[in-house]
Amino acid sequence: xxxxxRSAHAPAHTAVPLRVALIIGSxxxxxxGPVPARWISRQLGARPDLEVETVDLAxxxxxxxxxxxxxxxxxxxxxKALGERLQRADAxxxxxxxxxxxxPASLKTVIDWFHEEWTAKPVGFVSYGGMTGGVQAVExxxxxxxxxNTVSPREAVLFPNFWEVFDHDGRPVEAEAVSGVTExxxxxxxxxxxxxxxxxxESPFPGQGEP
Ligand SMILES: Cc1cc2nc3c(=O)[nH]c(=O)nc-3n(C[C@H](O)[C@H](O)[C@H](O)COP(=O)(O)O)c2cc1C
Numbered sequence: 001x002x003x004x005x006r007s008a009h010a011p012a013h014t015a016v017p018l019r020v021a022l023i024i025g026s027x028x029x030x031x032x033g034p035v036p037a038r039w040i041s042r043q044l045g046a047r048p049d050l051e052v053e054t055v056d057l058a059x060x061x062x063x064x065x066x067x068x069x070x071x072x073x074x075x076x077x078x079x080k081a082l083g084e085r086l087q088r089a090d091a092x093x094x095x096x097x098x099x100x101x102x103x104p105a106s107l108k109t110v111i112d113w114f115h116e117e118w119t120a121k122p123v124g125f126v127s128y129g130g131m132t133g134g135v136q137a138v139e140x141x142x143x144x145x146x147x148x149n150t151v152s153p154r155e156a157v158l159f160p161n162f163w164e165v166f167d168h169d170g171r172p173v174e175a176e177a178v179s180g181v182t183e184x185x186x187x188x189x190x191x192x193x194x195x196x197x198x199x200x201x202e203s204p205f206p207g208q209g210e211p
Contacts (some may be wrong), residue, residue: 017049018193021089025096025107027058032128035170036159037095040126043182044093047190055085057106062113079113086117091124091193096137098129103137111144118148120205122192124185125156128165133158149205151196153188155181 022041026033037054044052060078067073075083086092096103111118123145127134138156145152157178159165165172172178199205 017051018090019051020091022054022093024056027106062109090197091122093124095126098134098137101136102140123150123152124189128159128162133160155185
């Protein structure tokens with residue numbers, strides 16, 4: 001088969017760019033989160049066939065009080081708006097700080113509001129903090145996201161002592177060291193994103209709707 005014939009037979013979904021939602025997890029005043037978020041967004045933007053959409057949780061007033069058990073209860077407007085964006089995504093990159101040895105409550109709120117929006121998609125992590133670079137937040141998030149049958153790349157991009165790491169242009173000072181792990185991280189995330197998008201298109205993920 002020639003390349004032309006092969007592309008003519010390619011399933012339609014392979015022609016559509018992968019959509020990556022980049023979630024800024026911290027919402028506090030004077031937060032640092034947008035700095036690593038902008039940087040990883042640029043790394044993603046350098047990859048072909050991708051659409052990167054930044055989802056800044058600070059722009060959504062998600063209620064802490066979740067809906068009750070009535071399936072007819074309407075979703076609050078910010079939840080509806082955010083849910084539509086998450087549903088469209090083929091993969092997520094969560095940028096998280098470490099708060100008290102874990103991830104911030106703003107992230108738990110967004111995670112708990114949604115379900116199938118996350119299901120059977122890859123979730124990758126970029127974290128920053130003191131000595132540990134936020135690895136505790138990442139490991140806790142891996143456990144939580146497992147609830148939705150997500151997968152996450154083994155690699156995560158960690159920024160220990162983050163206040164020393166970025167220059168005035170928001171680039172890591174030790175660019176080479178960071179780019180090695182980042183490239184592997186992105187390769188793994190996008191491999192999963194392509195594989196799972198194909199699988200979701202072929203058949204619905206089993207077991208949905210069961211408690
Ligand atoms: C409530 C809170 C708890 C924190 N706990 C930790 C911690 O356990 N370990 C750590 O290295 N840094 C900790 N920090 C420092 C944060 O890593 C630092 O403030 C960082 O800027 C937070 O990200 P943000 O600016 O995007 O909110 C904590 C900060 C806050 C606000």
